[in-house]
Amino acid sequence: MFGTLAKKIFGSANDRRIKAYRPRVEAINALEPELEALSDDDLRARTTMFREQLAKGAKLDDLLVPAFATVREGARRVLGQRHFDVQLVGGMVLHEGDIAEMKTGEGKTLVATLPVYLNALTGRGVHVVTVNDYLARRDSEWMGQVYRFLGMPVGVIVHGLDDVQRKDAYACDITYGTNNEFGFDYLRDNMKYDLAQMTQRGHHFAIVDEVDSILVDEARTPLIISGPLDDRSELYTQIDALVPQLTPEHYDLDEKQRAVSLNDDGNERMEELLREVGLLKDGDLYDAANATIVHHINQALRAHVLFTRDKDYIVRNDEVVIIDEFTGRMMPGRRFSEGLHQALEAKEKVKIQPENQTLASITFQNYFRLYEKLAGMTGTASTEAEEFADIYKLDVAEIPTNRPIARLDENDEVYRTVEEKYEAIIREIAEASEKGQPTLVGTTSIEKSEILAELLVKRGFKLIDFEKPTALEPLYEAARGGRAAGTFAVLNARFHEQEAFIVAQAGVPGAITIATNMAGRGTDIQLGGNAEMRISRELDGVTDEAERARREEEIRRETEAFKERAKEAGGLYVMGTERHESRRIDNQLRGRSGRQGDPGRSKFYLSLQDDLMRIFGSDRMENMLTKLGLEEGESITHPWINKAIEKAQSKVEMRNFDIRKNILKYDNVMNDQRKVIFEQRREFMAEESVRETIDDMRQNLVEDIVTRHIPADAYPEQWDVVGLKEDVQKLLNLDSPVDDWAREEGIADEEMRDRLREAADAHYAGRVEKNTPRVMTYVEKQVLLQSLDQLWREHIVTLEHLRQVVGWRGMAQRDPLNEYKSEAFQLFEGLITRLREQVTAQMMRVEVVFEKPPEPQLPEMHAEHRNPNTGENEFDAPPGPASRLGAAGGGAAAATGFVQPEKRDPNDPATWGKVGRNEACPCGSGKKFKHCHGVLA
Template structure:
C-alpha cells in the first residue's frame, strides 16, 4: 500500500527515467528550424563535422542533440517521416544500451535510425539485428535512404551470401542482418586460417529488433556449425520402420517436458524388432558396443512422438524444412543436429541426408555479450525484464505511445471442446464481417491455421491470393460496395512470399486474415490499407501526370476505407488459442489500436487446446460439467484469464530455467572458447611460430621423460622401453635410450637435455632440407589445423559429458561443479595433445613441390543449425586433419580492423591493464623471470 502511494506521488522508476530525457528532447526541437534551413549538401556535411569533433576528443553523448536533429531532418527529406518526441526518447534509450519497449505501430524501425547514426559516427561499425532476411533487406533499403543521404555506407548480410560480399557488408558503417547470420559468421571467422578470409571486424554496438524473440525465445538453443560424417541412411530407414510397431505401453510420453523414452517392456520389444530386422546382431540393446544403435532408436522415437508435421516442420520439394516455433516461418538450410533431422527425413520417406558432427557452437547469450554496447527494441519486453537484467545486464524502458491506446481487450471465452470453439469463432467472424470490420485471426501453428481455413471454406468463404491482382481487386470491390465479401487470406510459412501483401492489406474493411505468430512481421496493419504498398503495385509503369493522378486516387480511397474501418470498430483481433508465452499473445493483440486507432481483441479457448490440456484441464472439465455448462456455451470470467496467465507463467518460468541452465554450462565452454579463439588470432597474427613449436617440442620431451622416468625414482623403476617407444612414435627418432639409461649417474634432467638436443638437431636438418620459409609456413598451418581438429573433438567430448553429468546429482554432488572440474581436465588434455600432435606431424613432414594454389584454403562443407533444445543429443566422430596447404598468402592484418595493438610505452609490473599485447614468448612484465605463456599468459 505504501509502495502504491509512493508511485502516485513520485511516479514509477520508469516515469522518473523518462523525465530525464525531456531536456534533450526540447534541445533537439529547438534546433529543428535551424536544421530545416540547411541545404542538402550542408546537411550531409554535418556527418563529416561530427566525425572531426569525435576525433578532436568529443564523446558521442556530446553529439546526441545535433546528431538526432540531423537524422530527423534527413528522414523528413528522404522518407517524408518526422520523428515524434517519444521516438526521440526511444532513440536515447537505445543509445544508452537499454531496451526500448514501444507498442506496435509506434515506428520502432524509424527510432533505430537515431541511435544507429550516432554510434556509426565512431567508424567502428553498427549491427542492426532483425528476425529474418526479408526484414534485413527491407530495412537496409528503406532506412538506408537516411544513412546514404547523410554519407554513410549500408550493408546487409543474408543467407547464401559469398564471403567477399559478407566482408564488404561488414566493412560498411551500418550492417543489417539476422541473429543467425551474425552468429554463424563469428563462428566461421574463428575457423579461418588467414585474416584476409575473415568477414567480421569486431563487435562494437548492436541494436536487436524484436529483442524478446531473439534474446529470450531463440536463446533456448545454441547456434551450431556442423560437418557431414558417414552416411547411415539405411540404418535410419530400418529403425523408422520399427517405431510404428511399438505398442502404447512401450514408451512414456511427457508433453509438458517434451520427453519420450522406452519403458522396460519397450526395450525388450525393440530388441526383438531390431534382431528380426538384422540391425542388432550381438548382445543386448544397452551393451556398450550398441550405444550408437540406442542413439538412433531414441531419435526415431522422438521424431515420431514429439515432432509433428506442419507444426514443427513441413515437407517441401522433398526436404524436411524446420518451422521456427517463435515466428512460424520456414528456416531453409537449418537442420536439427545429432541425427534428429535424419530421423524426420526417414519418417517422411524423403532422401536421408548424411549425419553431421559439431564443428563449432555458441549460444546467443554469449554471442551478444561480445558487443561493447547492446540495445534492443520490441513491443513486449516488460514481462521478461528480470531475465534481460540478469543475463544481459539490459534495462527495459517503457516508452509512452504517441497517442493513447483505444483498444478494447475482452475476457477470454472458454469452451469444453475444440469443435464448439471453432463454431463460436466462425460465428464471431461472420458477425464482424457483416459489419465490414477488418479481422486478424491468430493461430499457433500452420496446422491450426489450415484447419480454420478449411472450416471457413466449408462455411462458404473464399480464400484469395493477395499476390495476384484479382484477389486484391475483389477485396477492394467489396470494401467500396460495403457488402460482406467472405474473402480471407492465410499467412503462414507456406505463404511467406505473400507476407508483405497480406499484412499490408489486412486493415481493409471486410478483410479476414488468418495468421500464425505475428512477431517480427515487420509491416504494420494500417486501417484502410497501406498506401505505399498500393502505390508500388498499382502505379508500376506509370509516369508523370498519369502516375500522380493514380496515386491521388489511391490515397483518397485508402482514406475512405480507413473511415469505414474505424466506423466498424477498427481492427478486430481474434485469438484461436493461447500461446505458451504471454508475449506472443500480446504481440498479436498489439497489432490492433496503433496510433490511437480504435480496436478490439478476444481469445477463444477450449479445454482441448494444448496449453489447457497439458496444464490440468481434466479437473476444469469436470468442474464445468458440475456447474451445468451446456454444449456451445462458454465460460467468461476475469478469474479464467488469471488462471490461464498463471499457466503461461509456469511455462515461461520453465523456459527461463532451461535457458539459465544452458547458459551455466555454456559459460564453462565459453571460457575455453575465448582462450582457443584468442590463441588462434595470436597465431594468425604472428609471422612465425618457430619459437612456439620449439616450446611444444620441449614440453613433449619433458612430459615423456616425466611419465617414464619419475623424478627421484630408482633406476629399477624406470620404464626405459616405454620411453624409447614414445621417442620413436612422437619424435620419429631411433635413439639409444636404453644405453643412455645404463650410464653411471645419469638422471632424468640429463636425459631430457639429450632427447631435446637430438630432436632439435633432427628438426633443424628437416628445415634445412625443405627450406626455412616453407617450413615456417608449414609450422603455422600445422599448429592451426591441429588446434581446430582437437577443438572439434573437444566439443564432442563436452557434449557427451554434459549429457551424463546429471547423474552425479544422485551422489549428492553438484552436476555443474562436476562439469566444470571435468571440463577443465579435458581442456588440459587438449592442450597436451596439441603439443604432441604438432610435434609428431612436424617431425615427420615431407614436402613435395607442386604449383601453389591460386586461392586461400577453403573451409570444408558445413551446415548451420539453430536447433530445438530437445534436439541436442550427443554423438559424433573424430574428424580427419585437413591436408597441409603448401602456400601461405600475404596477409593484410589491417584490412579487417584487426591491426595488432602496440604495447604502451611504460608497463606497470603490478597492473596487467598497462601491459598491452604481450608476446607469448616474451618475459612476463610482472618481473617473475618466466615467459609470459608460463606466467600471467598461461592458458589454464
C-alpha cells in the same frame, strides 16, 4: 500497500527514467529551426564535424543531442517522416544499451536510426539485427536513405552472398542482417586460415529488432556448422552387435516418453561386453574418456528398442528411410541426427552413411554477449524482463505511446468444447465483416489456422489467392460499396514479401486475415490499408508519369476513405483463438490493434480442451460451469478467469526460462573454452611466424615425456627407460641412445632433459635447413592451425556426449553441472597436451616434395540451427555461397583460401593456398592431402 502509494506519488521506476530524458528531448527540439535552415550539404557535413570532435576526445554522450537532431532533420527531408518526442526517448534508451518496449505502430524502425547513426560515428561498425532476409533488405534500403544522405555507407548481409560481398558489407558504417547470418559468419570467420579472409571486423554495437523473438524464442537452439565425419561404420557395427545381447531386465523403458536407458545391471553387462571386444577404455563406462562410447551405446539401444521397422522407418534400396509419424509417408533424404540414423543402418545391416560432425557451434546468448554494447526493441518485452536482465544484463524501458491507446481489451470467453469455441469465432467473424470491421484472427499453429479456414469455406467465404495481381480487388470493391466481401486471407511465413503485403492490407474494411502467431512481424497494420504497398503492387509496370500520378492519387484518396470507414466500424478487431504459453505472444497479437491512437478491439476465445486450460485444472472449471447451469454454446466471461490464465502462463514462462538458463549454464563452460581457442587462432594468424610457439611446444613436450617416465628423485633403475625411448621415437622422431644414457654413472633426470632438448633442437634445425626457412614458416602455421581445429572439433563432440550422460551423476548425489565443469576442464587440458604432441610429431617428420598437383575437389559443409532437446535440424541451409566451405585439417578451412591448380607451384607450398583434407596432395605424391603434407600426427 506502501509500494502502491509511493508509485502513485512519485511514479514508477520506469516513469522516473522516462521523465529524466525530457531535458535532452527539449534540447533536440530547440535545435530544429537551426537545422531546418541548413542546406543538404551543410547538414551532411555535420557527420564529418562529429567525427572530428570524437577524434579530439569528445564522448558519444556529448554528441547525442546534436546527432539526434541531425538524424531527425535528415529523416524529415529524405523520408518525409519526423521523429516524435517519444521516439527520441526510445533512441536514448537504445543508445544506453537497453531494451525499448514500444507498442506496434510506434515506428521502431525509424527509432533505430538515432542510436545507429550516433554509434556509427566511431567508425567501428553498427549491426542492426532483424528476423528475416526480407526485413534486413527492406530496412537497409528504407532507413539506408537517411544514413547515405548523411554520408554513411550501409551494407546488408543476407543468404547467398560470397565472402568478398560479406566483407564489403561489414566494412560499412552500418550493417543490416539476420541473427542467423551474423552468427554463422562469426563461426565461419573462426574457421579461416588467414586474417585477410575474415569478414567481420569486431562486435562493437548491435541493435536487435524483435529482441524477444531473437534473444528468447530462437535462443533455444544453437547455431551449428557441421561437416561429414570420417568413416566410423566399424564402431557402429561393433556396438550394434552387443546390444542384442541385452535383455529387458538390463534397461528401463518409458514408451510414453519414447525413452530408454541402461539400468545398473545393464551398465555392468555392457561394460563386460565392451571389455571383451576391447572397446572400453580405462575406468568404468561413465568416465569422461568413454563419453563417446556411451553416446553410441545409447543410440544403438534406442534403435533396437524404440524404433520398429515398417512403422518408424522402412528399408528401401539399401537405405533406411524415415516414415512420418503423422502422415505415414516416407521422407527420403531426411536423416535422424546425433548418430541415430547410423545406428539404425547398423541394425538393418545396410550401408552406413557418414555421420555429420559439429565443426563449430555457438548459442545466440553467447554470440550476442560478444558485443561491447547491445540493445533491443520490441512491442513486448516486459514479461521477459527478468530473463533479459539475468542473461544479457539488459533493462527494459516501456516507452509511452505517441497518442493514448483507444483499444478495448475485452475479457476472455470460455467455452466447454473446441467445436463450440470455433462456432462462436466464425459467428463473430461474420458479424464483424458484415459491418465493415477488419478482423485479424490469431491461431497458435498452422494446423489450427487451416481448420479455421476450412470452417470459413463451409460458411461460404472464399480464400484469397495472392498469386493473382488482382487478388484483393473483390475486397476493395466490397469496401467501396460498404458490404461484406465474403473473402479471407491465410498468412504463412514462407514468402516474406507476400506476407508483408497481406498484413499491410489487413486493415481494409471487412478484411478477414487468419495468422499464426509468428506471422506479420515487422509490418504495420494500418486501418484502411497501406497506400504505399498498394502503389508498388498495382502500379508496377506503369511507366506513363501522368497516368501513374493520377492512379497514385486515387489510391491514396481511397485508402483515406477506407480508413475512416474502418474507424467507424470500430477499428481492427483482433481475435485470439487460444491462449499461448507465453503472455508475450498474446500481447504481440493484441498489439496489432489500436496503433497511433486508432480505435480497436481484442478478445480471446478459449475452450476447456485447449492445452493451457488443461494445465490448470479443466475438470474443476467444468464442474463449476455445470453448477452455474452453462448450456451448450454458452460461454463464461469474468476478470477472475483472465487472472487465473495469466498466473498459469506466468508459471509456464518461468519453467521455460529455467530450462533455457540451465542449457546456457552448460554452454557457458564450452563458451569459455571457445573464446580461448578462437583468440589463440587469431593470434597465430596475425603472427608472421609461429616458430617460437613451435619451439616452445617441442621444449614442453620433452619436459612432459621425461616427467611421464622418470619419477622425481628416482634412481635410474626405477626409470621407465623402454617407455621413454618409445615416446622419444614416436613423438620426437629421435633415435637417441636413451638406454645407454640411463646406464651412465651419476645421470639425473635434468641431464636427460637437457640432452633430449639439444637432440630435438638439432633435429628440427636440420628440418628447417633442408626444407628452407621460408617454406617451413608457412608449413608451421598451417600445421598448427589445422591441428588446433581438428582437436577442437573432436573436443566439441566429446563435450556433447559428456553432457548427455553427466545427468546420471545426480543419482550419486553429485551436482551434474559441477561434474561437467570439472571434466570439461580436464578434457581441455588434454586437448592442449595432444596439440603439443600432434604438432611436434608432425613438424619433426615434415618433408616437402614439389610436384605438379592434380585437380582438387572441395567437400561441402552445412550450416544448421539444431534443436538440442530433440536433435532434429531446425534449419539446414543448402550449401550455397553463404555456407559452402572447403575442408582442411580434417574438415575446416575457408573456401576463399582456395587457389586454382594452374596457379600452384609444386615446388612452393606457400602458393598452394588452402588444401582440402580429402583432396589429392598438391605435391603430386598421389596420396590424399591428409595422408601426405596434411598429416597431423
